[in-house]
Amino acid sequence: MTRTLPIRLGINIDHVATVRNARGGQGPDPVRAALAAIEAGADGITAHLREDRRHIMDDDIARLRRSISKPLNLEMAATTQMLDIALHTGPHAACIVPEKRTERTTEGGLDVVKSHDHLVPFVDQLSRAGIRVSLFIEPSIDALDAARSLGAPVIELHTGAWCHALAAGHQEQADHEFGRIRVAAAHAAEIGLECHAGHGLDFDTARKIAGLPEIVELNIGHFIIGEAIFLGLRETVVKMRQAMDEGRGTLA
Ligand code: PXP
Numbered sequence: 001m002t003r004t005l006p007i008r009l010g011i012n013i014d015h016v017a018t019v020r021n022a023r024g025g026q027g028p029d030p031v032r033a034a035l036a037a038i039e040a041g042a043d044g045i046t047a048h049l050r051e052d053r054r055h056i057m058d059d060d061i062a063r064l065r066r067s068i069s070k071p072l073n074l075e076m077a078a079t080t081q082m083l084d085i086a087l088h089t090g091p092h093a094a095c096i097v098p099e100k101r102t103e104r105t106t107e108g109g110l111d112v113v114k115s116h117d118h119l120v121p122f123v124d125q126l127s128r129a130g131i132r133v134s135l136f137i138e139p140s141i142d143a144l145d146a147a148r149s150l151g152a153p154v155i156e157l158h159t160g161a162w163c164h165a166l167a168a169g170h171q172e173q174a175d176h177e178f179g180r181i182r183v184a185a186a187h188a189a190e191i192g193l194e195c196h197a198g199h200g201l202d203f204d205t206a207r208k209i210a211g212l213p214e215i216v217e218l219n220i221g222h223f224i225i226g227e228a229i230f231l232g233l234r235e236t237v238v239k240m241r242q243a244m245d246e247g248r249g250t251l252a
Contacts, residue, residue, distance in 0.1 A: 004213040007248050008043035009241055010073055010198075012221025017055035030056065031063045033225075033233060038070050040237035044092070046219045048075035048106075049085065051099060058085065065089050073219065075106075075136075078115070078122045086126060093132040095156055095196075095219075096122060105222070106199065109137035109158040112146035123150045134196060139177075139184035148191045156196040156219065157184055159209065163200030182212055189214040202227075203243045210247030218244065 016033040020026070034045040045068055047056045064072050071092035076082035077099035086094045096119065098110045112119065112135055119135070126133045134154035137143040147155045162177035181197065188195040197209055198219035206218055220240065227236045245251040
């Protein structure tokens, strides 16, 4: 009998930096938010250093690395500049994401099949430096198999299509997308990949997806930072943790 593993909550603090950068000053400080999120029960902190530095800056990554007691997950595009920063910083994990200058957020997963040869040296060098590599992919069998052949130990399933369909009230489409996530999570476990998920999750979708036993980590940002305006960061993290534990069936 397989034992259901607890599910970890990674908090993405990018949009604290978005608000800070709107005024160009020091606050609100994403490192302070990371410390508060950990205090409230986050299992790790995620930050995306984008090529255009629209939210997180290089100095934030260095300060996060120095300041937080829980794992730092650096989201990065597969570029030599980001590879140098990752190798220099030494985060616990690096999640390779596709990045387009014109997008508002990470739209869709990596095309691991087409970009296979480009990704090989990134997975290789990060892994050799002891950084746990994750690939942000669509919930498709081909993408999972390509990730496996690259030797990445972890994949993160892009949940955006499911969350968008739900938010738009397209229930049939949402059910179809959730089915793809369920099948992909099961396949990831079968081929020995650790399975994470994220993008667009809120309390309800996090509760539901936490019911998939193969998914061991969720990375959630925009909703948590937005909800923190109304509830405060601490209460939002506690509520998210509770929703995930309810969905997992591990609520104390
Ligand atoms: N996981 C990855 C790989 C992402 O790129 C993002 C968005 O930066 C997230 C999770 C979090 O998505 P959201 O901000 O919609 O919760």
